[in-house]
Amino acid sequence: ARSINLAVIPGDGIGREVVSQGLKVLSAVLPQDVKLETREYDLGAQRWHRTGETLPEAELESLKGHDAILLGAIGDPSVPAGVLERGLLLKLRFAFDHYVNLRPSKLFPHTATPLAGSPEIDFVVVREGTEGPYTGNGGSLRTGTPAEVATEVSVNTAYGVERVVRDAYERAKARPRRKLTLVHKNNVLVHAGHLWKNTFDRVGEEYPEVTTDYLHVDAATIFFVTQPERFDVIVTDNLFGDILTDLAAAVTGGIGLAASGNVNPTGAFPSMFEPVHGSAPDIAGQGKADPTATVLSVALLLRHLGYETEADRVEEAVAADLTERAGAAARTTDEIGDALAVRVAN
Amino acid sequence: ARSINLAVIPGDGIGREVVSQGLKVLSAVLPQDVKLETREYDLGAQRWHRTGETLPEAELESLKGHDAILLGAIGDPSVPAGVLERGLLLKLRFAFDHYVNLRPSKLFPHTATPLAGSPEIDFVVVREGTEGPYTGNGGSLRTGTPAEVATEVSVNTAYGVERVVRDAYERAKARPRRKLTLVHKNNVLVHAGHLWKNTFDRVGEEYPEVTTDYLHVDAATIFFVTQPERFDVIVTDNLFGDILTDLAAAVTGGIGLAASGNVNPTGAFPSMFEPVHGSAPDIAGQGKADPTATVLSVALLLRHLGYETEADRVEEAVAADLTERAGAAARTTDEIGDALAVRVAN
């Protein structure tokens, strides 16, 4: 008998609400013979307030034993900026070597976009997840004085860049348009930019069927709003990927629909799936959060674990649900989850 | 008699075309009694190919003697990425301590925007210009080998952050809405983020009349396309400012309209005015470039030198010209320059 041993981290704010809808849809879509086991981990703001812990070693060890992780959202205004992000969310991404941060951006039919003329948008961002300005290198000297110097060090290795670039070429090769765009800022960040661009060009020689393109990150934001149809697969650094994928979410119907996977393609560690949005404390507990981003993250999780048919069913259910939404009354978090669960079960 | 002693750096690609329109409008708008002297500096790709020089010491010295600098665009695909940007453009910004990179974003009436519903957009980005990831700190170890490590260091000082934050508060205070938004990423870049946020909060105590707000850079890109009307003045780091102002240009009619000033508010060094766009080698020499961004940069230059009425006239001429453009046949670079020169002369 098949089984999925899933770790669940609801986290903060709307995290719990959206995660329970994700689980509802996951249970509904899985074939009868697949045993779904879940274990919830109490991590996030409340835990930190109670115990001062963000991600204790024992829990990190225990998380390793799961097939995958479903995460809601991390972060709360009652906790100093960075404590939970660095101590929990990024710690997981780094500890489990999630070097591929996969963020598909698709404008579903009948979905509202802030862009005039509803262009065709269907690309995926392969964001590096374990290097760049996210490493936590840097520090502060004479903190709080008029002589303070604060640094942030972006660390980029040939090892780290090549593996994510290679992953992106593979994904581009498997898509009909076979186009890969590198986004960086190699006219200013010349050291990191040189490493990225050289690696991109060198690995590209092994993929003659993939068309390539390079854009500076500033120019890329322009094309996101003026010509989003030009993108197929984008590979980029950790920080640029963070910025670009929020913008991509905005133009494809909003952050309520944007899914992501923090993937370790080698399988050495469990991959982690989470909506791109944050904990949105302003609307937490009110049933207003859209669980669709989490449900689409469940689709990525299913695909990662080899349940292709089920992943397709979830994505089709979302597309159908979005079509019905146009002009209809707003529904609660729970109602959207129920509707999606019914659809995937059919 | 009054006079303006202007340095002109046409630079690369469309730089020369747009700069000559800027000068045309500048001459037309200045009162008879103001003597305009210009000196052109041959800097950019051609000079580099010819002599290997980007910005020789003698020319840097000579540039110091001018009241202001008008720059077209720097960068060419025939030159390795970064050589001209770091060796000329950024060298000028750093040498002349242009710590305020001023980038107004206004959606003029009747101007096409990729956003549905043409929202009200009228904000200004105060981008830090002499620190952050632009300092050129960092390097590469074992370059070109599978063991390469490349770093980029973002350097932030209390001195540098406070002066630009203070400038931004002053600008916010002088505007009707009196709102200032800090954009950073203090949940990940905790050291630099802490310095920025603390400085922002502390200096803010001196400006009780200014409403403040904080956004992570990723979230800010969302609001740029969904609620751009929420912004009045934005203060941000060098790299975030680079990215955000290209996006801002895109939503306010495109990079052909976006002006900027690299300002040293103390007057110790000449300030430098340039369109936000690049050298656009693909359309250079074809009369296709829109000189409006350069003309609006001339307005910023005029305002900086105290010619307020003349600056207003240039901006009004652009607004009127943009209104006429809607639905009209495309004009050449020269034709747009002529039309604007005629308008400001009236």
Ligand SMILES: CC(C)[C@H](C(=O)O)[C@@H](O)C(=O)O
């Ligand atoms: C919460 C934050 C640390 C995180 C990031 O910057 O990666 C988020 O913005 C994201 O995109 O997943």
Ligand SMILES: CC(C)[C@H](C(=O)O)[C@@H](O)C(=O)O
């Ligand atoms: C050309 C480049 C170095 C420059 C920058 O990154 O500042 C440009 O993008 C700009 O915004 O003025």
